[in-house]
Amino acid sequence: MKLENCSLRGRLALFTSAAVGVLCIVFSIVLLFTLNRVATQNLTKEVTAVGELAGYYVDRGELVNPLPPISNNLIRPVQVVDPHGRVVAATRDLQHQPVMAHFFPKSPHQVASAVVCNSVLPGGCHIVVAQQVYRDGDWTIYSAAPTLPFYVYPGVTAILVTGTVIFTIAVAYGARRTVTRSLRPVDAIRAQLDHIRSNNLGRRVPVPVAKDEIYQLARSVNQTLDRLEDVLEQQRRFCSDASHELRTPITAIRAQIEDALLAPEDVALDALCNAVLPSVERLQSIAANLLTLTRLDAGVLYERESVDLAELVAAVLNSHQATRRIVQDLAPGVIVRGDQARLRQLIGNLIDNAQRHASSTITISVRQTNGDSPLAGEVAELQVLDDGGGIAADQRETVFQRFTRLDTARSRDAGGVGLGLPIARQIAESHGGTLTIQDSNTGARFVVRLPLPQPPGG
Incomplete structure (x- = not known):
């Protein structure tokens, strides 16, 4: 063997x-x-x-x-x-x-x-x-x-040979027994892992009492299982929510087409197309957002270039149809390095979200600041503030979960599917920055902070 x-x-x-x-x-x-x-x-x-x-x-x-x-x-x-x-x-x-x-x-x-x-x-x-x-x-x-032979005394040689054989066998037996006892926790961990399936991820491997390397291994395995369970739960929830979101426009399209088939002589083609088109656009938007999330989750590399944040915000505002009054406070010369298309999508998602929930006014500002503390160094900061109903402090992280809408204001009638803010946060994090919701007197204040490029030799 x-x-x-x-x-x-x-x-x-x-x-x-x-x-x-x-x-x-x-x-x-x-x-x-x-x-x-x-x-x-x-x-x-x-x-x-x-x-x-x-x-x-x-x-x-x-x-x-x-x-x-x-x-x-x-x-x-x-x-x-x-x-x-x-x-x-x-x-x-x-x-x-x-x-x-x-x-x-x-x-x-x-x-x-x-x-x-x-x-x-x-x-x-x-x-x-x-x-x-x-x-x-x-x-x-x-x-x-x-002259004397090398072994001098045959009795001594016999004792040494016998002792070598006995001692080697004893050490081999002791080593095997010791290793077997030491590996029993590993066998228990392996046996437990063999029984873990996708439908019982709540099970965990036993952790030995002795705080040795196997103890650390068991803890790492359980932590990995915790993360795996969280990821699979998120995937299940994501698939369920995505299916629910996709089913709504598909059902609407099916109903409209079936009605047209029942009485084709009473249906005008342009009227049918105009009725179906919003549902198709919603399907297209959901599919595009899902594709973006998939690429962000996969960590797809992108080209980094110098981007003037104020100019990019102005370009996005010019391409958007404003439904609310927009107040701009854009400091020039705030340069970041990143993917211009993704940063444009981040800004667009925040503006779309603000337009859905603002009562009358949206305030957008760009500046260079020290961030949370002077020790953190200077960062580029983008703020989008609306004068709507705002978001409660205990729900500020919830809105960044996929397919999350907090109330009826964030409904399908308002046009949101609960993916814009999660995408915006992932884009910010993929650029080494953050996206948070901070306190404001009225409405919701979304704050994006992105790192400034390091000077040459810095």
Whole structure:
């Protein structure tokens, strides 16, 4: 089975056990190497002691061949070589054998050692120690012992191998068990997510008690579900409202056409077209507004250019058929950067809204101001004020919801479908600005604030 097909707990357990196994093997090798080095040093000292004992007999002139018995714990192959390079004495196992080595210590008071592999010393390689004793010349004593294997003591190696296997298995089991317990909240979150459908978005994933990374994950998932539920609820409400708004003009058109079909001889074509045309225009307006909202929601990019806000307001007023008296207070030279067509639509929507609800007068002003506070920096401000009935403070955010009309004044007879103000706010926000309703002595005062372009190098 491929590693990528394993579960997370399996991969973590495998990785942990492999890492621990490698560490145990490295530790065992280092330990065996250290033991081998220490044991070799001790063996060299022991071989040196055997040679010193033979040197004692040479120094006293009591040399015999074969060499006199050595204590059982110091029995080692030994050769005594005279100043002429002849073997004059040796232990019983090296009788009638040539010199076991051909190296010498640098001085009589030093000891030289080397690993020698030859036929004189049977049984493989040996550690040979050379010492010199002066008696009518330099006598050399060679003592030897078989080299130690790398593992030194088989029992220690067996313990290390067994311990490595047991410890690796224990760590793998512990790691898998720990990961399994740690991932239980994740399994609970996944199981709950699997049961969440579009008709039960009110369900939430369980949040573990321990405030760890999984706790943060569960909180983020629940927050995402909250936002998703809100978005879907808005979509349902939007679809319901859009269907309701579209059904009204369609029903009117159907009724007028059916009446014409029942008595075609009594219906004039121009009269029928004039009766149907307002409903068609309303359908066209709703479809255009829905398309605009779709593009705004999708965040479609647009070209930014420098726009004189006062000139744009004046152009919009010239293209509108005024039904109320309009008072203009437009400060020149208030430049913003944005999409001219969208800003024109924003201004037009606010003017249309004001004309529907104003009693007699609409006041439009453009200026450059510090915004809400001096620390906020200068902004371009557009105000549209009507002298109508106004909007209660607790309903000022409601009017920016799609298809919202507060009272009979905002009815279909007045021409509004509840999309103009939401579109205007989204256009303002897409330009980095705001659209709010603020206090006024009479009527409703809509305030648009847009950021001014940064000066070069600012």
